[in-house]
Amino acid sequence: MRISQQVSAHDERIVLLHFEGDLNASDCDATSKIFQDIIDSRKYFIVALMENVTFVSSPLLGELMGCKLRLVEKGGNMVVVGLNYDLRERLIQMGADKIFQFYPDTHTAYNHYHWEYTQTAQVVNITLPPKLQSVPAVRRFIAGIAKQKGYTSRDSFRIETIVDEIANNAIEHGDTSQPEITVELRIDRKKFELLVRNKTLMDKANQLKYVLEANKETAQTGDTRGRGLALVKLISNSINVSIDKSGTEVKITKMREDS
């Protein structure tokens, strides 16, 4: 086994560890020392580059798991990059995929790092015509982003519901002459924020405020108004409505459930 290390040019908080050859049981002590030296230098994020690794023994895999645990305890992590197909399959059989994230290249590993540890957010702006038929594609698109970003199926479904209800509301109660509705989505590892802007008639906008402030928490069979907003209020963490002559702005925040 040969290991070399370098600080990433991409971000100095990341250390790239290049592994080569067979990683045998006899390499455990040396591996442990290298990791400890890195931790002592206060660097807690390691990308293990394994494109030139031909074998990983069970004891050394165990050692790597222990090293990762030490990093996690310091608020860091280690991910594995560049495994060949056979080695990747073997590591999966050994259960290593439950402990380590495997990435095909360093670029993807850096993306993971930024998403998980540097509060990076993704912002998506969508403009849609004020037609109910335009909403399903938008709600599924946004739910898909949430799922792709690691939100649970339950969270993604709730996000889909929030987008659907708020967009439908903006269309159904909006000024019929409004040219468009804008939807702004900001999503990061911990929370999802949705901002929907449209032109709403003032009396409708005041009804909207009334429904929100009325603290409705259930829907009766004869009660057809406000059920969607009541639902959104119950599945989100905050909802704010601002109304002025230029239009209505609804802002919803939902925290990721496993954050």
Next chain:
Amino acid sequence: MDTQIELQISDLDNVPHGKLIKFMGDLDATNVESTLDQVTKLIKEGFVQIVADFRNLRYVNSTGLGILLHFSKTAKEKSGCFKIANVNDNVYEIIEIIGANTLLDIYDNVEEAIVSLQARR
């Protein structure tokens, strides 16, 4: 483009005035009208013992829930019932949050819903 909802309607064996309706797709604001028309037509024709199979219903929003409550109310007014089976976890959660689980008859599977219909006779 509207989302797709497909209703497959068939007779319920040994249940007079009974129909099984399989919901497939998403039930939302774009298709509640057509769903309302189809089920209301059945109820008007006298099929008031209805089991709705939600095994393949992926999504329901508040508008969709509104017509489900309407079907339940209308069927009861005609001495019938509208029972729901095989609700997926996400949809059930929405039903529960909105408080509609106390107003709708929900069963784990179609067989249980049918047995409850037969017991009513």
